Amino acid sequence: MFHLKISLFAQTKALETKIDEFHDKIIDASMTFKKAIKTYLNEGPGENYKKTNKRVKKIEHDADKLRRDIENKLYIQNLIPDLRADVLNLVENLDKVINKIDEVAYRFYIEHPEIPQEYHIPLLELCEQVCDCCENLAIASRSFFRDISLVRDYSQKVYFIEHETDLTSGHMREDLFNTDLPLANKLQLSDLITEIADIADIAEDCTDELLIFTIKRDI
């Protein structure tokens, strides 16, 4: 009986670690994405960018593996029956954020967009905000598992930063269409800006659901 109990807690501990690692991946992905864009702006689509892009891909791949592991273990071990569906939903939504980060980084890798110098600083600012948004989402989601009283605080930060990204991306696109750049270039850059801001939008959607799950998590 004692052995059984220890082994049950050991399994739970292993899953706890996987959930923590999954949250680490969100932070890793967003930080690496920021670094990738910085590299692209400074050095162009060279070898260094390729390497950083590959790192984003690997993080996305590892996160997918962790997600599947978490989902399987939750079902196989019949854990948290009342909140299992919510946790699965949450993990899926968080994974969407990582997927979007990977998708945007890959677009830079494929399309090699030409970005005029005057957009470097606003673009880096936008990436900084998106990264900040993802980090706060990761902390809010981690708190859902450990300390629900913190979820609201970090969710509020996500909402605030997401609004900021909307403003930044809006201003950037407005300025962009007031320049003399060829239309194709304008459209390509506008689309990329929108895609980067979409990462924060997905984080916001994820936070909306997280707050509902938190209400249900309260006993």
Next chain:
Amino acid sequence: MDYSFLFFISSGLFLGWSLGANDAANIFGTAVGTKMVKFRTAAIIASVFVTLGAVYAGAGASKTLGDLGAINAIAGSFMTAFAAALTVYWMVKSGLTVSTSQAIVGAIIGWNLYSGKPTDIAVLSKIVSTWIFCPAISGCFAIMLYYLIKWSIKHSSLHLLRLDQFTRWGLIATGAFGAYALGANNIANVMGAFVDANPFKGFSIKNFTLNGTQVLFLIGSIAISVGVFTYSQKTMATVGKRLMAMSPQVAWIVVLAQSLTLFIFSSQGLKDLLTDLHLPSLPLVPVSCSQAVIGAVIGIGLAKGGREVKWGILGRIALGWVTTPVIAGILCFVSLFFLENVFNMTVYH
């Protein structure tokens, strides 16, 4: 031994089966309903601990029931238990929440009325008062536990998965305690009517000794176990969700509150301790497990603001509480008349 006793005891076994199907389901109902404990696990634990409680601690509550009406003819015992069992069965079938304790009390009063024996009003009022105290005490326990557990969870920063494991083990341990308390408290309902006419002799194997009453209680608890295994699954699945949707932690609080309530109404040790300390003690009376569960659920519902409780269903439950003793009493009275006048059996001395 007079083998006709085995026939007469069958009504008690029927009542035991009903108790297993209905009341014992309440112990693990919330745990099984929230899918935290498998039905098989719940049924095994409930059966083992109900038996232990009945055999080792069933005497206290049984004595109070004997004081209400000492049924002194085996045919009378048969019909009293049968009337109670039939009432429980009908009520369960018609979807009304029912208390085995109330059914047997109603049936005993029916026997008292038929046999012309006086009903001890002091004992009766003691028992009836527990029909109010039992859910009220259980509700108070639940409210206190709810705030305590909520506070503990908030300040412990326990991981969701770890909390889930603790809740699971808590539900099993508390369920075992609840089943023990149910056996101790409710075996009187099942076999109490047969204690005075019990022909069983005690026996001992090495250090293991059982007296005649304990053998009777052992047989009764086996009937309860059969009820648990054969008919309680559906009740267990619905008991948790009937009044209010609940989380596994709340399910655990409900089990703990009802177990504590059953325990304080059946523990001779606790009664002696309170008496020694010159504190008011509660009577050792068979109380209703269903009432304890409902009291606990309502307590938590109130602690959460009262919005989640389905008050309409509560009215239906209250109707069951009022009608159970009345139906059992009338049924017992009428059946005794037939048994005595049609079958020429002695139903009282």
